[in-house]
Amino acid sequence: MLILCANVGSTSFKYQIIDVQTSASLVAGGVERVGNSPSPFTHAVPGKPSVNGEIDAPNHNAAIVHAIDLITAPETGVMADLSDLVGVGFKTILARGIWRSALITNKVIDALEADIPFAPTHNPAYIASIRAFQERLPSTPLVAVFETWFHQTMPDYASEFGVPREWVEKHHIRRYGFHGASHRYISERVPQLLGDPPANLRIISCHLGGSSSLCAIRNGQSIDTTMGVSPQYGPIQSSRSGDLDPFAVLYLMDAEGWDTEEIRRQLIEESGLRGISGVSGDLRDVEAAAWKATIMRD
Numbered sequence: 001m002l003i004l005c006a007n008v009g010s011t012s013f014k015y016q017i018i019d020v021q022t023s024a025s026l027v028a029g030g031v032e033r034v035g036n037s038p039s040p041f042t043h044a045v046p047g048k049p050s051v052n053g054e055i056d057a058p059n060h061n062a063a064i065v066h067a068i069d070l071i072t073a074p075e076t077g078v079m080a081d082l083s084d085l086v087g088v089g090f091k092t093i094l095a096r097g098i099w100r101s102a103l104i105t106n107k108v109i110d111a112l113e114a115d116i117p118f119a120p121t122h123n124p125a126y127i128a129s130i131r132a133f134q135e136r137l138p139s140t141p142l143v144a145v146f147e148t149w150f151h152q153t154m155p156d157y158a159s160e161f162g163v164p165r166e167w168v169e170k171h172h173i174r175r176y177g178f179h180g181a182s183h184r185y186i187s188e189r190v191p192q193l194l195g196d197p198p199a200n201l202r203i204i205s206c207h208l209g210g211s212s213s214l215c216a217i218r219n220g221q222s223i224d225t226t227m228g229v230s231p232q233y234g235p236i237q238s239s240r241s242g243d244l245d246p247f248a249v250l251y252l253m254d255a256e257g258w259d260t261e262e263i264r265r266q267l268i269e270e271s272g273l274r275g276i277s278g279v280s281g282d283l284r285d286v287e288a289a290a291w292k293a294t295i296m297r298d
């Protein structure tokens with residue numbers, strides 16, 4: 001029984017095909033810098049020479065088409081067509097009213113759409129990616145696995161913000177937390193590596209990528225995390241602001257006459273690592289620019 005795991009990230013698309021009976025990985029690959037061409041890719045099948053290079057991937061669909069071509073090509077592939085898959089699992093982050101995982105139906109897509117205001121970089125890419133697989137595999141089950149579940153164990157003093165009750169009851173404004181699969185993996189793997197039971201350990205898990213979050217783990221459970229009602233909160237993200245005093249936003253809107261669309265665009269596209277570096281939201285570009293500046297100065 002083969003499943004394809006699709007990790008649609010804010011800056012990348014990564015995939016693996018897993019045999020669920022043996023847990024063996026048949027292929028692992030990914031395309032990075034999606035939307036920021038040239039996009040490097042890797043594709044590795046045990047027993048075959050691994051393939052890598054660069055493609056033009058202006059969006060996640062282009063990365064998915066490229067991955068499917070490699071998966072099904074005779075020289076690089078592991079199957080003649082995707083109908084050998086019993087299912088496709090997507091990392092998804094936030095959809096209104098859905099907590100753990102769900103078989104993807106139109107209702108789930110509607111719920112992802114409803115939460116685009118909280119996940120503007122992620123949800124449109126998930127919806128487009130899900131549709132890309134639906135077109136190719138109309139009768140294969142597609143499953144969404146939500147990143148919020150691992151943080152359900154947070155105590156209320158960590159998950160609640162100091163806001164009016166009505167905001168919570170009517171609009172569900174609270175800390176959800178994301179990167180759950182990644183933090184959960186750390187919560188299980190660190191005790192294995194240290195040879196210590198989870199009950200003895202207090203772990204701070206740091207997930208650093210296009211989006212970054214930290215998680216406090218006690219007794220194997222999430223007790224606090226840095227992302228909030230949206231994955232824009234916490235440390236700076238690639239081009240998204242991370243923590244920012246809400247009064248700075250209100251002030252700027254008044255002072256500059258910016259509407260919500262304009263301030264949202266700047267918070268999503270021009271902030272974070274890109275904002276502070278003035279170079280890029282990708283740390284590799286920032287390091288290369290810093291290196292070049294050092295050489296020029298010296």
Ligand SMILES: Nc1ncnc2c1ncn2[C@@H]1O[C@H](COP(=O)(O)OP(=O)(O)O)[C@@H](O)[C@H]1O
Pocket residue numbers: 008009010011012013208209210211238281282283284
């Ligand atoms: N070799 C590297 N050195 C420094 N930073 C890196 C390196 N590789 C990736 N990164 C950083 O990680 C980010 C990608 O993170 P990743 O978790 O793979 O993607 P996503 O957020 O899409 O899931 C890049 O934008 C870049 O900032």
Ligand SMILES: CC(=O)OP(=O)(O)O
Pocket residue numbers: 008009010011093122147178179209210211212231
């Ligand atoms: C929140 C999240 O999953 O972020 P990314 O897609 O950047 O990994």
Ligand SMILES: [Mg+2]
Pocket residue numbers: 008009010209
């Ligand atoms: Mg990711």
